[in-house]
Amino acid sequence: MIPTADEPVADATCSRAGCRVRARWRIDWRNPRIHAADRTKTWVACDEHRDYLQGFLEARDFPVVVAPLESAGTAAAGAPGTDSPGRPGGAAG
Numbered sequence: 001m002i003p004t005a006d007e008p009v010a011d012a013t014c015s016r017a018g019c020r021v022r023a024r025w026r027i028d029w030r031n032p033r034i035h036a037a038d039r040t041k042t043w044v045a046c047d048e049h050r051d052y053l054q055g056f057l058e059a060r061d062f063p064v065v066v067a068p069l070e071s072a073g074t075a076a077a078g079a080p081g082t083d084s085p086g087r088p089g090g091a092a093g
């Protein structure tokens with residue numbers, strides 16, 4: 001198995017400067033002036049700073065997509081300890 005060297009998004013700390021809280025949201029954004037159309041940056045944010053970071057980017061007219069950060073390590077109440085067969089939704093981007 002080859003370990004993926006992707007961004008450690010699933011277990012990340014809020015991107016807000018000085019914040020040490022575990023991030024619960026991911027913010028995918030792009031600066032159209034310097035980034036190509038297929039190039040996006042990803043920030044992560046805690047509950048408190050999600051709106052701040054989203055607003056920061058939207059104020060600059062950057063395309064912003066906010067989505068829940070899915071973390072397998074987070075013990076969700078009611079979730080049994082079984083492996084899920086896969087994510088719903090399939091291959092749709």
Ligand SMILES: [Zn+2]
Nearest residue numbers: 014019046049
């Ligand atoms: Zn934060």
